[in-house]
Amino acid sequence: MNIFLLGSGGREHALAWKFSQSPVVKRVYVYPGNPGMKSEKKIELIKLPSNKTKELIHFAKTYDINLTVVGPEAYLAEGIVDQFIQAGLLILGPSKCAAQIESSKSFAKKLMKEAKIPTAEFEVFEDANAAFKFIDNCKWPDGIVVKCDGLAAGKGVVVTENKESAKHAVKLMLVDDVLEINNKKIILEERMIGPEVSVFALCDGKNSIWLGDACDYKRLKDNNIGPNTGGMGTYSPADWLTPAMRQEINQKIIQPTLNKMQHDGTPFTGILFAGLMKTKDGFKVIEFNARLGDPETQSIIPLIDGDIVPYFLAAAKGQLSTIGKSLKFKALSTVHVVMSSFGYPGTEGTKVRTGDEVEYNKTYFQELEEDATAKLFFAGVSEKNQQLLTAGGRILGLTAFAKNRPAARAEVYKHLDKIKINGVQFRSDIGL
Numbered sequence: 001m002n003i004f005l006l007g008s009g010g011r012e013h014a015l016a017w018k019f020s021q022s023p024v025v026k027r028v029y030v031y032p033g034n035p036g037m038k039s040e041k042k043i044e045l046i047k048l049p050s051n052k053t054k055e056l057i058h059f060a061k062t063y064d065i066n067l068t069v070v071g072p073e074a075y076l077a078e079g080i081v082d083q084f085i086q087a088g089l090l091i092l093g094p095s096k097c098a099a100q101i102e103s104s105k106s107f108a109k110k111l112m113k114e115a116k117i118p119t120a121e122f123e124v125f126e127d128a129n130a131a132f133k134f135i136d137n138c139k140w141p142d143g144i145v146v147k148c149d150g151l152a153a154g155k156g157v158v159v160t161e162n163k164e165s166a167k168h169a170v171k172l173m174l175v176d177d178v179l180e181i182n183n184k185k186i187i188l189e190e191r192m193i194g195p196e197v198s199v200f201a202l203c204d205g206k207n208s209i210w211l212g213d214a215c216d217y218k219r220l221k222d223n224n225i226g227p228n229t230g231g232m233g234t235y236s237p238a239d240w241l242t243p244a245m246r247q248e249i250n251q252k253i254i255q256p257t258l259n260k261m262q263h264d265g266t267p268f269t270g271i272l273f274a275g276l277m278k279t280k281d282g283f284k285v286i287e288f289n290a291r292l293g294d295p296e297t298q299s300i301i302p303l304i305d306g307d308i309v310p311y312f313l314a315a316a317k318g319q320l321s322t323i324g325k326s327l328k329f330k331a332l333s334t335v336h337v338v339m340s341s342f343g344y345p346g347t348e349g350t351k352v353r354t355g356d357e358v359e360y361n362k363t364y365f366q367e368l369e370e371d372a373t374a375k376l377f378f379a380g381v382s383e384k385n386q387q388l389l390t391a392g393g394r395i396l397g398l399t400a401f402a403k404n405r406p407a408a409r410a411e412v413y414k415h416l417d418k419i420k421i422n423g424v425q426f427r428s429d430i431g432l
């Protein structure tokens with residue numbers, strides 16, 4: 001069969017690499033992909049006149065695509081899944097309506113409230129004065145989190161510790177409109193305290209199976225300082241989760257979410273990504289996403305033992321129950337470290353550096369891959385005269401596999417100096 005994968009980051013490199021190992025897969029076409037993926041067997045990058053859905057549908061029909069998988073959320077929020085299904089094509093992902101679980105925080109919060117899924121207390125506001133008044137009377141003990149309602153590329157959340165800074169964040173979002181929020185809606189949320197974990201469930205509208213769990217390091221610098229990023233590294237599994245905790249998460253969060261969405265006529269098919277916090281009152285949802293995480297995928301996908309394609313196909317067809325078994329996981333841990341360009345994430349007025357040569361010893365990393373020690377995944381790279389260049393943001397990441405987290409951490413940091421790029425930054429405390 002042929003798979004069509006949309007996206008261009010490290011997440012998509014990891015997915016395409018995993019798909020390419022499937023004995024049933026002939027070709028993995030990636031749009032637009034990145035040139036760092038090109039050396040993989042069976043993977044082909046494609047060019048299209050535009051990223052309009054009708055071009056993607058035309059490609060899928062012409063190239064005999066049996067399954068389309070969507071990486072980034074933007075396609076989902078625009079309704080790509082509805083249009084592919086209408087065109088008679090099999091695609092894994094939620095409908096436009098169901099994707100609101102990520103694209104609209106107020107949709108997600110309302111759903112959680114109605115289904116009694118544990119999450120932080122919240123109120124939705126469109127009027128700044130009403131929000132200021134609420135903040136003046138607010139009794140949440142640990143502070144207030146200010147969030148814009150829609151997708152904001154990781155910039156829409158401000159965690160505040162006092163009322164003044166909460167008001168300032170409200171002013172920036174609702175009065176000054178610095179994020180250019182299109183629906184002028186914000187959410188004020190109780191600040192929760194505790195460790196965070198990203199959990200991934202492959203869903204078919206009714207049922208789900210556990211795809212993996214990981215801890216993401218969101219801040220740019222060591223010791224969790226600096227601006228929020230898309231993620232500077234991960235480890236998997238979240239080894240402090242016990243089987244009982246995973247069961248609690250399934251029973252109190254994942255399954256009730258699927259039940260509620262089915263009941264409301266917006267069943268969720270695809271990958272449900274629950275960002276959770278372990279509070280003193282149990283696990284609570286910080287946010288839901290309608291896709292895999294980046295860089296979580298680069299640490300969870302390599303731990304899946306065997307072929308993932310039959311599971312993705314069954315989920316897309318609404319038939320996970322016919323598979324009747326959960327995935328098998330390797331008894332290993334992974335640690336993934338991201339290298340990003342100076343200036344990333346660019347949210348503090350800094351210019352993200354691009355155009356530096358990406359030098360690495362191909363044979364060295366090929367051998368690491370063959371020994372199942374480590375695997376390089378490329379993200380923000382371009383190509384000129386067969387030379388890889390940095391193209392801004394997160395350039396690449398290395399995942400190491402070992403018997404436990406400390407060993408995987410030691411392994412990953414042994415190899416990073418074999419990658420030579422000017423103007424890069426990476427954290428030295430991933431997996432600690």
Ligand code: AMP
Pocket residue numbers: 120145154157159189190191192193196218275286287
């Ligand atoms: P989000 O974009 O909703 O995942 O939020 C980004 C980050 O903000 C999360 O990973 C948390 O670290 C933090 N955050 C969001 N909501 C809360 C909350 N209610 N309490 C504490 N931290 C939060």
Ligand code: GLY
Pocket residue numbers: 216230231289292293294295296
């Ligand atoms: N690493 C977090 C995300 O993909 O949203």
